[in-house]
Amino acid sequence: MSVAEVMAEVTSVAAGLPAGQWMINLCEQRYAFLVGFCAALLRQQTTLLPLSRAEQVVSELGAAYPGSYSWDDGAGQDALRGELTGSRAGVVALPSLAADQCAFVGFTSGSTGPPTPHAKLWSSLSGSTARNASRILETIAPVPGGSRPWIVATVPPQHMYGMEMSVLLPLLGDMPVHCGRPLFPGDVAATLAEVPAPRVLVTTPVHLRALVESGLEFPDLALVISATAPLETSLAVRAERRLRARVLDVLGSTETCAIATREGARESAWRPHAGVVLTPGPAGTMVEAPWFDKPALLQDIVEFLPGGCFTLRGRNADIIEIAGKRASLAELTQRLLAVSGVSDAIVFQPEAADLGLAGRVSALAVAPGLTAASILERLRESVDPAFLPRPLVLVAALPRNALGKLPREQLLGALRAAAAGVPCDTLIASKESPNTKA
Amino acid sequence: MPAPQTAQERELAQLIVSALNLEDVQPESIDPEAPLFGAGLGLDSIDALELALGISKQFGFQMRSDEESNKRVFGSLRSLSGYIQQNRKT
Numbered sequence: 296m297s298v299a300e301v302m303a304e305v306t307s308v309a310a311g312l313p314a315g316q317w318m319i320n321l322c323e324q325r326y327a328f329l330v331g332f333c334a335a336l337l338r339q340q341t342t343l344l345p346l347s348r349a350e351q352v353v354s355e356l357g358a359a360y361p362g363s364y365s366w367d368d369g370a371g372q373d374a375l376r377g378e379l380t381g382s383r384a385g386v387v388a389l390p391s392l393a394a395d396q397c398a399f400v401g402f403t404s405g406s407t408g409p410p411t412p413h414a415k416l417w418s419s420l421s422g423s424t425a426r427n428a429s430r431i432l433e434t435i436a437p438v439p440g441g442s443r444p445w446i447v448a449t450v451p452p453q454h455m456y457g458m459e460m461s462v463l464l465p466l467l468g469d470m471p472v473h474c475g476r477p478l479f480p481g482d483v484a485a486t487l488a489e490v491p492a493p494r495v496l497v498t499t500p501v502h503l504r505a506l507v508e509s510g511l512e513f514p515d516l517a518l519v520i521s522a523t524a525p526l527e528t529s530l531a532v533r534a535e536r537r538l539r540a541r542v543l544d545v546l547g548s549t550e551t552c553a554i555a556t557r558e559g560a561r562e563s564a565w566r567p568h569a570g571v572v573l574t575p576g577p578a579g580t581m582v583e584a585p586w587f588d589k590p591a592l593l594q595d596i597v598e599f600l601p602g603g604c605f606t607l608r609g610r611n612a613d614i615i616e617i618a619g620k621r622a623s624l625a626e627l628t629q630r631l632l633a634v635s636g637v638s639d640a641i642v643f644q645p646e647a648a649d650l651g652l653a654g655r656v657s658a659l660a661v662a663p664g665l666t667a668a669s670i671l672e673r674l675r676e677s678v679d680p681a682f683l684p685r686p687l688v689l690v691a692a693l694p695r696n697a698l699g700k701l702p703r704e705q706l707l708g709a710l711r712a713a714a715a716g717v718p719c720d721t722l723i724a725s726k727e728s729p730n731t732k733a
Numbered sequence: 734m735p736a737p738q739t740a741q742e743r744e745l746a747q748l749i750v751s752a753l754n755l756e757d758v759q760p761e762s763i764d765p766e767a768p769l770f771g772a773g774l775g776l777d778s779i780d781a782l783e784l785a786l787g788i789s790k791q792f793g794f795q796m797r798s799d800e801e802s803n804k805r806v807f808g809s810l811r812s813l814s815g816y817i818q819q820n821r822k823t
Binding site: 475477478479480481482485486501502505508509510511617671672675680681683685686713714 | 772
């Protein structure tokens with residue numbers, strides 16, 4: 296689609312939007328998302344990006360922002376009166392927006408209480424997107440004939456990474472995007488073939504591993520971008536060999552947007568975007584940059600290297616990432632405890648995600664009279680599917696020690712016992728538990 | 734009482750359980766007409782990727798999800814098994 300065609304649709308959608316100040320954009324379809332987001336910008340409405348699409352999360356968000364309304368694929372389809380699937384969006388040229396316009400609010404999961412909002416001003420999005428674009432262009436240089444790279448993304452537009460790479464790069468970085476969201480390796484190959492070279496694939500380690508292991512041949516790629524979870528060197532090396540393109544690992548967060556990159560196959564240290572300043576602190580690392588409207592906290596602990604590069608040395612153990620999404624174990628535990636009939640519970644992550652494998656969470660729960668299946672069904676109303684415990688093991692009591700803490704070994708022991716078929720009413724691992732039976 | 738599984742559905746159920754490390758699920762207990770994704774077995778797109786790899790190794794073809802006709806195949810064990818039987822090379 297031409298720039299003019301897209302702008303005509305954005306303008307027409309904008310005219311029909313409700314009068315609220317906040318648009319909750321739930322679109323899974325990238326074109327509907329992009330058109331809704333641009334239309335909201337034209338109407339000077341701020342887009343809210345909920346942590347997940349779980350219905351309770353969305354309704355809590357609506358309650359926290361009176362005057363908000365939802366915009367989803369159905370609304371997009373009605374407004375656009377046409378096919379949403381398979382649209383190839385080109386670049387969109389918005390009329391210039393005020394630097395201090397609040398384009399959207401992203402949310403992160405807090406350990407306690409409601410999600411933490413992070414407002415993004417147009418000026419700071421412009422700054423970080425400009426740096427993302429130039430880092431991409433310098434990595435794929437020389438670009439044949441100076442043509443613009445086309446983006447194909449496997450990630451959804453709602454999270455920071457998808458927003459930056461598949462929505463803002465087309466809007467601000469002059470890089471057109473394919474609106475599909477291919478899932479299987481066969482789909483990814485087919486979608487890549489639908490756009491001209493040079494092609495940039497925006498994906499995650501979980502997806503990249505699937506592509507590499509599929510054995511498929513892919514169309515020529517200029518660059519592969521990976522983010523949201525640690526990218527193991529061995530996977531980056533294999534990916535470069537199979538996909539015949541450099542793999543650029545990107546470090547960012549909802550709080551900071553993308554702030555650093557490295558070529559995962561050959562660099563272990565991150566190269567910050569020019570202008571980024573990192574200051575270590577007790578809870579993580581403060582990040583500042585000329586395009587930020589205020590400093591932001593990165594949850595990781597940083598170690599500086601000569602030349603301005605840095606490596607990461609561990610992070611807040613409460614925060615976990617699965618395939619591009621972030622959650623707090625403490626918050627997940629609260630959601631599980633909120634299920635009626637659950638009297639005690641703990642959500643934990645037995646294996647950290649590595650080598651591109653998704654490290655699922657597990658849970659123990661005390662819920663007499665309930666089944667794991669019924670609890671999971673309730674939990675699905677408030678928790679993103681990627682974070683539903685697998686397995687959820689019912690126990691007579693949590694294995695607390697004398698201090699009331701839950702040692703990790705006891706939690707893992709309970710999981711092993713459950714896997715070995717030990718009946719759940721005898722699963723009391725700690726001798727110090729007050730409910731110990733003979 | 735869930736519908737009984739055919740031999741081919743049982744084979745697929747075993748693949749699902751092993752490919753996805755569903756330690757607490759017995760393959761024969763998967764109702765062939767119940768949902769696999771979202772509700773029912775509760776699989777998500779990360780599982781779909783892992784499963785597609787297992788399917789390509791065992792049945793010799795690449796899964797696709799981008800055609801409208803493909804999307805229905807994930808509705809249940811039965812529909813996925815039918816799709817595999819139609820497309821298998823090994």
